[in-house]
Amino acid sequence: MKHISPAGMEPTRAEHAERTATYLRAGEERARELANRGPVRFGTDGSLHPDILKAYWKHGFYVFQGVVGEAELDEFRRDADMMIERAPMRPGADLDRHGRPALGRDFAREPYTLVKPLSDLWGGTAKLNGRHPHQMVQPQPDADAPEYVVFLMYGMCQTMPAALRVYGHPHLLAVAEAINGADFVPYNDAIFVKQAGVGGSVAWHQDGVTHWESPDWDEGIHGFNFQLQLYPTTPANCLWVVPGTHKQGRIDIRRRVVENGGDEKLPDAVPLVCEPGDVTIVNRQMLHCSFANSSPDKRISITMGFHRRRSVLGQRGKLNMGADQIYDEQRVFDRSAVIQVAIDARRQRYPEEAPFRYRPFAGQEDRFRFNDETYERVLRDYNTKDLAI
Numbered sequence: 001m002k003h004i005s006p007a008g009m010e011p012t013r014a015e016h017a018e019r020t021a022t023y024l025r026a027g028e029e030r031a032r033e034l035a036n037r038g039p040v041r042f043g044t045d046g047s048l049h050p051d052i053l054k055a056y057w058k059h060g061f062y063v064f065q066g067v068v069g070e071a072e073l074d075e076f077r078r079d080a081d082m083m084i085e086r087a088p089m090r091p092g093a094d095l096d097r098h099g100r101p102a103l104g105r106d107f108a109r110e111p112y113t114l115v116k117p118l119s120d121l122w123g124g125t126a127k128l129n130g131r132h133p134h135q136m137v138q139p140q141p142d143a144d145a146p147e148y149v150v151f152l153m154y155g156m157c158q159t160m161p162a163a164l165r166v167y168g169h170p171h172l173l174a175v176a177e178a179i180n181g182a183d184f185v186p187y188n189d190a191i192f193v194k195q196a197g198v199g200g201s202v203a204w205h206q207d208g209v210t211h212w213e214s215p216d217w218d219e220g221i222h223g224f225n226f227q228l229q230l231y232p233t234t235p236a237n238c239l240w241v242v243p244g245t246h247k248q249g250r251i252d253i254r255r256r257v258v259e260n261g262g263d264e265k266l267p268d269a270v271p272l273v274c275e276p277g278d279v280t281i282v283n284r285q286m287l288h289c290s291f292a293n294s295s296p297d298k299r300i301s302i303t304m305g306f307h308r309r310r311s312v313l314g315q316r317g318k319l320n321m322g323a324d325q326i327y328d329e330q331r332v333f334d335r336s337a338v339i340q341v342a343i344d345a346r347r348q349r350y351p352e353e354a355p356f357r358y359r360p361f362a363g364q365e366d367r368f369r370f371n372d373e374t375y376e377r378v379l380r381d382y383n384t385k386d387l388a389i
């Protein structure tokens with residue numbers, strides 16, 4: 001499905017920003033009416049507050065405010081900037097834009113996805129199990145835009161110490177436990193980089209691709225993603241969701257856009273506007289997207305997904321993982337070990353904070369302390385073991 005601009009008639013970056021402004025404002029108003037944001041809170045029994053769970057299951061998303069403080073964010077921004085600076089100049093290049101060897105040339109999985117400025121990499125293609133059927137508006141970049149921009153970065157627990165420590169954050173893991181059960185397991189992590197005036201779009205999609213026809217299907221079967229925001233997010237650069245769509249099964253996205261006159265600006269969607277340090281949680285069955293970032297503000301979103309163990313065990317690889325990969329007990333254990341090492345990395349840095357107790361590794365903590373040996377055994381190329389469903 002193509003968007004409504006005829007070929008060769010794409011708006012310029014500035015026109016795009018101007019044409020979306022009213023929609024962005026209206027979406028922000030709609031978002032304000034939903035009672036689903038606040039700090040992480042716990043009930044009297046120490047588990048996630050039931051009001052938060054209720055709001056999450058009702059709307060399919062929640063905004064946790066102020067999860068990560070300014071000092072930790074600063075370290076994270078430095079790590080993220082280092083990784084952006086060390087990206088290859090163009091896809092397949094060995095050198096970064098400073099002429100140094102790009103990061104990760106020896107990694108088992110390429111740690112970067114680069115895109116043309118303001119483009120839509122997946123929309124209207126069969127990529128990623130064809131889950132993005134509609135192509136988004138791809139505005140014409142400004143004349144001084146670079147040829148390629150960093151769009152996604154992978155493998156953060158291997159490359160960014162601040163990211164590993166956030167992966168072991170006790171409040172986030174407590175939320176994961178409350179939603180996916182004490183034996184919860186990881187999905188993947190990815191950093192969305194939407195640079196000012198050039199960041200690409202992510203076409204409307206639902207993340208899950210495995211369980212739509214499952215007899216056990218329910219609104220939580222495909223897990224969720226957290227996004228930690230390193231900078232303030234705005235309606236122009238942030239993720240948009242259609243509330244409640246996690247309950248609706250597989251959605252005919254193409255039809256929704258056609259019924260909206262071919263316009264990608266879906267009428268009931270809301271933006272996830274955040275402050276730095278806020279963490280959103282979004283059900284992977286939600287209909288969501290982000291528009292080309294024609295705005296002057298960058299967004300860097302640290303995205304970490306978690307599943308119910310029973311949703312992944314015995315499944316075959318999907319999305320970027322090959323179908324020849326089977327998620328057996330060993331695979332699930334090996335990928336989950338990253339959580340335990342992350343918990344220990346955090347404990348070493350923040351000894352005053354009570355560490356999360358990850359039940360699947362109870363009694364095995366000493367084998368999964370963060371050190372040089374576990375860096376090699378657990379963290380190196382850990383994302384070849386992601387659990388994508």
Ligand SMILES: O=C(O)CCC(=O)C(=O)O
Pocket residue numbers: 192202207225238239288289290301303
């Ligand atoms: O943050 C974004 O722009 C896109 C995120 C997304 O689509 C996802 O996490 O599935």
